Amino acid sequence: xxxxxxxxxxxxxxxxxxxxxxxxxxxxxxxxxxxxxxxxxxxxxxxxxxxxxxxxxxxxxxxxxxxxxxxxxxxxxxxxxxxxxxxxxxxxxxxxxxxxxxxxxxxxxxxxxxxxxxxxxxxxxxxxxxxxxxxxxxxxxxxxxxxxxxxxxxxxxxxxxxxxxxxxxxxxxxxxxxxxxxxxxxxxxxxxxxxxxxxxxxxxxxxxxxxxxxxxxxxxxxxxxxxxxxxxxxxxxxxxxxxxxxxxxxxxxxxxxxxxxxxxxxxxxxxxxxxxxxxxxxxxxxxxxxxxxxxxxxxxxxxxxxxxxxxxxxxxxxxxxxxxxxx
Amino acid sequence: xxxxxxxxxxxxxxxxxxxxxxxxxxxxxxxxxxxxxxxxxxxxxxxxxxxxxxxxxxxxxxxxxxxxxxxxxxxxxxxxxxxxxxxxxxxxxxxxxxxxxxxxxxxxxxxxxxxxxxxxxxxxxxxxxxxxxxxxxxxxxxxxxxxxxxxxxxxxxxxxxxxxxxxxxxxxxxxxxxxxxxxxxxxxxxxxxxxxxxxxxxxxxxxxxxxxxxxxxxxxxxxxxxxxxxxxxxxxxxxxxxxxxxxxxxxxxxxxxxxxxxxxxxxxxxxxxxxxxxxxxxxxxxxxxxxxxxxxxxxxxxxxxxxxxxxxxxxxxxxxxxxxxxxxxxxxxxxxxxxxxxxxxxxxxxxxxxxxxxxxxxxxxxxxxxxxxxxxxxxxxxxxxxxxxxxxxxxxxxxxxxxxxxxxxxxxxxxxxxxxxxxxxxxxxxxxxxxxxxxxxxxxxxxxxxxxxxxxxxxxxxxxxxxxxxxxxxxxxxxxxxxxxxxxxxxxxxxxxxxxxxxxxxxxxxxxxxxxxxxxxxxxxxxxxxxxxxxxxxxxxxxxxxxxxxxxxxxxxxxxxxxxx
Numbered sequence: 001x002x003x004x005x006x007x008x009x010x011x012x013x014x015x016x017x018x019x020x021x022x023x024x025x026x027x028x029x030x031x032x033x034x035x036x037x038x039x040x041x042x043x044x045x046x047x048x049x050x051x052x053x054x055x056x057x058x059x060x061x062x063x064x065x066x067x068x069x070x071x072x073x074x075x076x077x078x079x080x081x082x083x084x085x086x087x088x089x090x091x092x093x094x095x096x097x098x099x100x101x102x103x104x105x106x107x108x109x110x111x112x113x114x115x116x117x118x119x120x121x122x123x124x125x126x127x128x129x130x131x132x133x134x135x136x137x138x139x140x141x142x143x144x145x146x147x148x149x150x151x152x153x154x155x156x157x158x159x160x161x162x163x164x165x166x167x168x169x170x171x172x173x174x175x176x177x178x179x180x181x182x183x184x185x186x187x188x189x190x191x192x193x194x195x196x197x198x199x200x201x202x203x204x205x206x207x208x209x210x211x212x213x214x215x216x217x218x219x220x221x222x223x224x225x226x227x228x229x230x231x232x233x234x235x236x237x238x239x240x241x242x243x244x245x246x247x248x249x250x251x252x253x254x255x256x257x258x259x260x261x262x263x264x265x266x267x268x269x270x271x272x273x274x275x276x277x278x279x280x281x282x283x284x285x286x287x288x289x290x291x292x293x294x295x296x297x298x299x300x301x302x303x304x305x306x307x308x309x310x311x312x313x314x315x316x317x318x319x320x321x322x323x324x325x326x327x
Numbered sequence: 328x329x330x331x332x333x334x335x336x337x338x339x340x341x342x343x344x345x346x347x348x349x350x351x352x353x354x355x356x357x358x359x360x361x362x363x364x365x366x367x368x369x370x371x372x373x374x375x376x377x378x379x380x381x382x383x384x385x386x387x388x389x390x391x392x393x394x395x396x397x398x399x400x401x402x403x404x405x406x407x408x409x410x411x412x413x414x415x416x417x418x419x420x421x422x423x424x425x426x427x428x429x430x431x432x433x434x435x436x437x438x439x440x441x442x443x444x445x446x447x448x449x450x451x452x453x454x455x456x457x458x459x460x461x462x463x464x465x466x467x468x469x470x471x472x473x474x475x476x477x478x479x480x481x482x483x484x485x486x487x488x489x490x491x492x493x494x495x496x497x498x499x500x501x502x503x504x505x506x507x508x509x510x511x512x513x514x515x516x517x518x519x520x521x522x523x524x525x526x527x528x529x530x531x532x533x534x535x536x537x538x539x540x541x542x543x544x545x546x547x548x549x550x551x552x553x554x555x556x557x558x559x560x561x562x563x564x565x566x567x568x569x570x571x572x573x574x575x576x577x578x579x580x581x582x583x584x585x586x587x588x589x590x591x592x593x594x595x596x597x598x599x600x601x602x603x604x605x606x607x608x609x610x611x612x613x614x615x616x617x618x619x620x621x622x623x624x625x626x627x628x629x630x631x632x633x634x635x636x637x638x639x640x641x642x643x644x645x646x647x648x649x650x651x652x653x654x655x656x657x658x659x660x661x662x663x664x665x666x667x668x669x670x671x672x673x674x675x676x677x678x679x680x681x682x683x684x685x686x687x688x689x690x691x692x693x694x695x696x697x698x699x700x701x702x703x704x705x706x707x708x709x710x711x712x713x714x715x716x717x718x719x720x721x722x723x724x725x726x727x728x729x730x731x732x733x734x735x736x737x738x739x740x741x742x743x744x745x746x747x748x749x750x751x752x753x754x755x756x757x758x759x760x761x762x763x764x765x766x767x768x769x770x771x772x773x774x775x776x777x778x779x780x781x782x783x784x785x786x787x788x789x790x791x792x793x794x795x796x797x798x799x800x801x802x803x804x805x806x807x808x809x810x811x812x813x814x815x816x817x818x819x820x821x822x823x824x825x826x827x828x829x830x831x832x833x834x835x836x837x838x839x840x841x842x843x844x845x846x847x848x849x850x851x852x853x854x855x856x857x858x859x860x861x862x863x864x865x866x867x868x869x870x871x872x873x874x875x876x877x878x879x880x881x882x883x884x885x886x887x888x889x890x891x892x
Contacts, residue, residue: 071545073537089545120537134536165539182535204446207655228538252532269532300528318528 026263054286055325057296061100074121106146114150123168132165169214205242213256255304378431545641606763655684715847731819779837
């Protein structure tokens with residue numbers, strides 16, 4: 001075999017083949033990435049996709065000039081469309097009808113019956129209003145007309161139970177869930193007897209840091225806005241074990257509500273947006289809202305509720321109004 | 328392998344590599360990978376000193392990283408109250424077993440020190456110190472471990488920190504996401520992303536209690552003098568007037584200045600009051616106050632202090648009610664114990680008439696100044712006599728004209744009035760409040776032990792000197808005296824008519840009020856009379872209403888009238 005300097009035919013063929021192969025590969029990749037989209041042939045498919053579009057802003061509801069809302073935080077909507085607002089800064093509840101017209105208000109500052117000290121959330125349960133009366137360390141139970149019925153903790157039923165309520169929810173069996181300032185969720189049965197505690201303070205899954213938001217999906221899973229941990233956790237309420245933690249794009253998640261299609265709406269207070277999450281895939285569907293004073297913008301949104309027609313009622317705290325969104 | 332006869336015998340590297348074959352290289356690769364895996368999964372090698380960090384709820388944590396599979400650590404603590412001594416606070420052991428780290432056989436000096444792992448299975452052993460008050464004091468921890476621990480042949484390591492400079496809002500240097508907690512990134516209606524007036528909207532998102540244990544009442548803040556003030560281009564003060572939310576070089580609770588320095592930078596009249604001869608020791612003590620303190624947190628002899636915020640809540644104070652919302656002692660003498668410490672933030676705390684509840688925090692049996700009397704015992708309305716601080720007065724022998732001047736509401740003093748501590752204890756200069764005074768005991772006028780009295784003394788601010796001091800006054804004439812304003816009357820040797828005896832004792836004989844009267848309340852006699860066996864004052868009183876034996880004379884009868892009106 002001779003060692004010759006200079007150009008070798010064999011090497012040249014090898015190099016050419018390699019270059020050709022790589023170029024062909026490049027074309028294949030380019031084509032795959034940029035091929036024209038398939039024509040849409042399935043109309044049902046389009047409908048399903050557009051239903052995951054975000055809702056649009058419909059209207060704003062303000063308190064009447066004689067009693068404006070002041071830094072409200074919580075909201076609930078009844079099956080008749082009546083809107084109940086925890087008007088926190090005024091330590092009262094204000095009621096509006098489904099058209100947004102003011103109906104009534106009740107409560108005042110204090111610690112006695114139908115008095116509040118920082119009412120922060122409302123839940124309608126068994127045709128009663130449950131009000132998270134935070135600084136009075138109780139959940140007050142009122143009739144739909146505002147008459148006093150009782151409270152949790154009840155001195156007869158709940159000895160030594162400390163309740164600093166942040167958020168309220170109920171599951172499909174009618175059990176009451178109360179997220180508290182101790183970074184836990186207390187569970188009460190249909191008769192308001194204490195059953196158990198879920199979770200504790202901490203940063204890990206199944207632990208909470210100001211759990212300010214509770215909701216149940218159609219599968220009975222408990223969704224918790226683990227606010228100061230900047231995430232939303234999905235738990236099995238029977239075991240308290242965390243199924244999923246969603247932290248992407250979350251800053252201070254609070255108000256949370258889930259519709260019949262298991263779309264989860266989470267209010268991110270300090271981003272002034274509402275995030276829509278697919279409750280099954282745990283993926284982000286959309287988000288809407290931005291900071292501002294104009295109609296359709298938010299200035300520290302907080303609580304959220306869903307009306308019978310699927311409209312969303314979002315507390316716009318510093319703008320002292322309810323922002324209504326729908327499809 | 329040789330190609331040519333003349334080739335040198337040294338082989339080329341490529342021949343060596345080829346010669347090694349596959350198995351050799353595979354073996355070496357396996358060795359390298361195996362060693363790397365072993366090293367990475369067993370324990371980390373980290374020459375970083377044990378760190379101190381402020382965790383949730385302001386507990387101090389000392390992080391210890393193990394360097395061997397089983398290590399015993401001793402932790403000692405030193406704070407500046409005794410700078411020479413490190414005191415043992417805990418012994419901890421961490422063991423590598425079953426593929427993870429486990430904490431075992433621990434002991435601590437008391438329940439305030441708690442060992443645990445950072446997270447289950449992690450190799451960080453954490454000693455939480457819950458006693459350390461988060462203030463401006465530096466604390467040091469000395470951790471001893473095995474020889475060579477942290478490259479120290481003697482096997483110990485020291486770490487120190489000023490806890491409050493850790494910012495509970497988060498680590499801004501690395502984590503942009505933390506910035507977005509307060510700042511809008513791409514959409515904001517304000518220049519600078521967070522405008523001063525709007526700052527309350529951000530801060531109250533959490534500091535209303537729904538996101539933090541440090542709670543400010545927003546309605547109180549919005550009606551406070553600070554919020555409504557005209558400083559800062561008329562915008563009023565905002566959270567960042569006093570707090571640095573980013574926490575660089577800050578003090579307790581992220582304040583920009585240490586304790587009273589922040590307040591006195593604007594409240595300069597108070598600053599000058601605090602420099603007077605007698606004052607609350609605001610400027611002389613530092614690093615002791617906790618905003619959450621109760622009596623249990625304040626062991627006597629160690630934490631006596633006086634700071635602006637012991638009496639004033641800067642988030643709440645108004646001109647009309649400068650002590651609004653501050654912590655205080657609730658007094659209910661039907662209960663046992665009859666003091667209860669009420670934390671700050673009480674709803675609707677009325678200042679008028681209840682000022683003494685703030686003073687009682689320190690000037691009562693709760694926490695009295697060594698050598699001082701318990702004012703709560705003295706002002707007890709069950710006493711035979713008392714200045715009417717806790718309850719209205721009952722001495723109906725004092726006629727209206729025996730008083731002079733008005734209370735702070737403009738009403739003339741009378742025997743049914745209520746007084747407040749600061750009616751007497753206030754600055755003689757600014758006249759406003761008990762910050763300091765040129766007179767002893769922060770009084771607005773002198774209060775001498777011995778006479779003669781001049782009429783400038785504090786008693787005469789309210790008790791008419793014409794009645795009690797003047798040698799002669801047209802208000803009272805010698806003789807039978809249905810018009811007598813002070814009912815202390817009697818015979819005086821050499822006088823035809825009976826004399827007003829206050830004027831005789833004080834004005835003529837040159838006694839001071841304090842010769843016979845005590846100051847706040849007397850558990851012995853009505854009229855604030857008291858017997859003082861050690862001094863020249865009353866030695867004994869035969870009650871009712873006749874006979875006084877003093878250090879000056881034996882029992883004298885004296886008579887007084889009780890007119891019908």
